[in-house]
Amino acid sequence: MPGKLFTLLLAQYKNQSSLNVLRHETDTKKKHRMMGVYAGMAIVFVMMVGYSFAIAYGYGYLKMAYVIPGYSLAISSIIALVFTFVKTNGFLFAFKDYDMVMALPVSTKTVITAKFLYMYINNLIFSLCVMIPMCAGYAIWERPGVRTWLIWLIGACFAPLIPMSLAALAGALIAAIGSRFRFKVFVQVVLTLLLLAAAFSLNFIFTGAGSNAEFFQRMENLGELLEAQIHKLYPVSVIFDRAVNESSVLYLLLFLLLSFGIYVLFVSIVAVKYKAINTALMTGSSHSNYKVSKMESRSMMHALVRKEWKRFTSSVIYLTNVGMGVLLAVSGSVICVFIGIDKVLASMEIGGMQQGFLYAAPFAVAMMLTMTCTTSVSWSLEGKNLWIVKSLPIEESMIFKSKMAFNLLLLVPAALVCDICFAISLKLNIVMTLLYLVVLFAAVVFSTTFGMWAGKKFANFEWENEVEIIKQGLASMLGIFVNMLLEIALAVAAFFLSTLIDGRIVMALFAAVLGFMSVLFYRSVCSFS
Numbered sequence: 001m002p003g004k005l006f007t008l009l010l011a012q013y014k015n016q017s018s019l020n021v022l023r024h025e026t027d028t029k030k031k032h033r034m035m036g037v038y039a040g041m042a043i044v045f046v047m048m049v050g051y052s053f054a055i056a057y058g059y060g061y062l063k064m065a066y067v068i069p070g071y072s073l074a075i076s077s078i079i080a081l082v083f084t085f086v087k088t089n090g091f092l093f094a095f096k097d098y099d100m101v102m103a104l105p106v107s108t109k110t111v112i113t114a115k116f117l118y119m120y121i122n123n124l125i126f127s128l129c130v131m132i133p134m135c136a137g138y139a140i141w142e143r144p145g146v147r148t149w150l151i152w153l154i155g156a157c158f159a160p161l162i163p164m165s166l167a168a169l170a171g172a173l174i175a176a177i178g179s180r181f182r183f184k185v186f187v188q189v190v191l192t193l194l195l196l197a198a199a200f201s202l203n204f205i206f207t208g209a210g211s212n213a214e215f216f217q218r219m220e221n222l223g224e225l226l227e228a229q230i231h232k233l234y235p236v237s238v239i240f241d242r243a244v245n246e247s248s249v250l251y252l253l254l255f256l257l258l259s260f261g262i263y264v265l266f267v268s269i270v271a272v273k274y275k276a277i278n279t280a281l282m283t284g285s286s287h288s289n290y291k292v293s294k295m296e297s298r299s300m301m302h303a304l305v306r307k308e309w310k311r312f313t314s315s316v317i318y319l320t321n322v323g324m325g326v327l328l329a330v331s332g333s334v335i336c337v338f339i340g341i342d343k344v345l346a347s348m349e350i351g352g353m354q355q356g357f358l359y360a361a362p363f364a365v366a367m368m369l370t371m372t373c374t375t376s377v378s379w380s381l382e383g384k385n386l387w388i389v390k391s392l393p394i395e396e397s398m399i400f401k402s403k404m405a406f407n408l409l410l411l412v413p414a415a416l417v418c419d420i421c422f423a424i425s426l427k428l429n430i431v432m433t434l435l436y437l438v439v440l441f442a443a444v445v446f447s448t449t450f451g452m453w454a455g456k457k458f459a460n461f462e463w464e465n466e467v468e469i470i471k472q473g474l475a476s477m478l479g480i481f482v483n484m485l486l487e488i489a490l491a492v493a494a495f496f497l498s499t500l501i502d503g504r505i506v507m508a509l510f511a512a513v514l515g516f517m518s519v520l521f522y523r524s525v526c527s528f529s
Contacts, residue, residue: 004106008114013121036458040477048129056137065141069152069244070230070237072134073159076127077234081163083126084119087317088171091115091467098278109271116168116267123160131156138244148247155240155252161259162236165266172270176277300394304402305409308378312406318381321470325371326414332368333421356495358426359503362436363494363510365418366443367487372414374407375451376479380460380469397526400452404525407448415440435507442514443487449521451479456525 052075056068092115101111135152138144144152174191231238236258243251312318379400382389389399419440423433458475460468470476490510497506 005110005114005117008101008104008106008110009117012114012118036474040474040481044477044481045125045129048126049133052130053133053137056134057140060137060141065138066241066245067227067230068134068138070227070234070241072131073155073237073240074230074234076130076156076159077163077236079126079130080123080160081167083123084164084167085171087119087467087471088168088175091119091317091465092168092171093175093278102275102278108274109267112267112271112274116164116263119168120160120164123164124157127156127159131159144244145247147249148244151243151247151249151252155243155255158256158259159240161263165262169266169269172277176273300398301402301405304394304399305406308374308403308406311378311381312374315466317466317470318377322374322377323372323410325368325373326410328371329365329368330414330417333365333418333425336425337421356498356503358432359498359507360491360495361422361426362439362507363443363487363491365422366440367484367491369411369415369418369440370443370447370483370487371480372407372410373447373451373476373479373483374410375403375448376455376475377469377473378403378406379452379455380463380473380475381466383461383463386461400456400525403455404448404452404522407451408444411444411448412441415444431504435504435511439507439511439514442511442518443483445518446486446514446521447479447483449518449525450482451475452525453521454478454482 052072056065056072059065059068059071092112102108104111131152135149135156138152139149177191227241231241236255239251239255239258242248243255312323390396392399416437419433419437422428422436428436454475458473458478460473460475463469494503494506494510497503
């Protein structure tokens with residue numbers, strides 16, 4: 001059995017990681033594209049390492065090194081939890097080569113284990129990029145012995161197991177419930193969003209709304225407060241904290257036993273109904289009494305945009321991953337109305353940060369909003385059906401315009417909602433409200449046109465699983481990180497420049513720059529042949 005598991009895992013890894021493209025592909029463009037993907041991932045990992053070390057060093061400098069072990073475990077666990085949850089459907093369930101894999105002479109548990117281990121290896125890389133640098137920062141201030149180093153390293157290797165098992169189990173329950181309904185994808189998306197909303201709500205309840213006041217009033221107990229918040233957020237971190245800070249092998253064994261036990265429990269539960277869930281998810285419904293009552297005709301653009309909408313809502317992975325930016329931006333803006341962000345803003349007046357925050361805020365909202373960039377992946381998602389699109393009696397530029405129009409239809413209403421919410425929560429006047437809307441609209445248009453340019457420039461139609469395009473594609477990474485880094489840079493610039501000149505001029509100038517770049521990318525996209 002271990003031999004079969006290793007063979008299945010190795011084949012899966014070669015297929016999903018596109019190593020065969022680098023080894024055997026003769027097309028230099030495809031090789032360069034994959035090298036670009038790996039280079040982008042390497043940059044992300046380097047940034048994570050540096051950021052993690054800086055946080056740990058800062059805590060040690062503030063004489064709070066004892067909170068670092070639990071903090072590092074909580075952060076790596078959250079990453080593993082999110083990545084596993086959004087990847088479960090489409091990779092662990094209802095994956096494209098399901099019939100071929102299940103026809104192999106291996107047990108269901110072996111298939112589940114191979115799928116889970118592949119996700120574990122990917123999450124382990126992120127876990128090590130967080131926990132090892134934090135261990136180095138911890139070591140600078142605490143000077144731990146060899147045993148503590150080994151405890152930390154072993155714990156880091158097992159850190160993803162619990163959050164992955166819980167996330168995969170939640171995904172399995174959502175898949176099982178959704179498979180019983182006719183509109184499977186819609187039900188799964190609704191359940192996914194409800195679960196995420198519940199998780200955020202519980203986190204808010206556990207951490208406590210009044211902790212901020214306590215934070216400002218009792219700075220001398222900052223370490224204890226932070227440690228308590230981490231333990232509330234992720235109770236397992238208590239065990240890892242004890243294992244490292246007390247150099248306790250007993251607590252380490254307890255942590256390992258709990259991690260491995262939850263993983264075994266997950267595999268055992270899912271294996272019982274694995275085939276039934278996949279069969280239900282991959283089976284369509286039909287009605288024998290179908291009758292043609294009325295046929296409607298639509299414009300070419302309307303039909304193409306409608307096609308994009310159906311593709312977007314027919315995939316749980318596509319909708320939950322790419323659409324998450326809209327959810328975060330809108331929900332965050334609505335929450336600001338209820339928590340009264342104007343009070344937080346008033347407290348910043350003492351430090352002279354109030355005006356800077358006002359002019360930087362729309363770019364921070366735009367950063368979340370532009371995380372939804374369907375244009376960066378929609379062209380590649382045509383996949384093997386590209387010939388159908390190419391054979392239509394329309395210009396190729398019309399297809400690109402329809403994909404950009406669909407992204408705008410998703411983001412522009414969301415931008416309007418965010419603008420209204422911030423106008424209420426920050427008590428903005430008419431001019432600032434309009435400027436916020438202009439900035440958000442300019443950011444949305446730039447994200448749409450740049451995403452379409454990247455999606456066309458780095459298109460990949462030879463994929464086996466849409467996860468390769470949505471989560472691992474170079475165009476997808478560019479669509480997310482370029483917008484994110486650009487909006488962060490503009491927010492920081494607006495914050496500091498507003499102290500030198502009128503912040504409204506800064507906002508208008510940055511919006512104009514985004515608009516100008518949007519025109520350039522739009523013309524480049526429409527001139528592609």
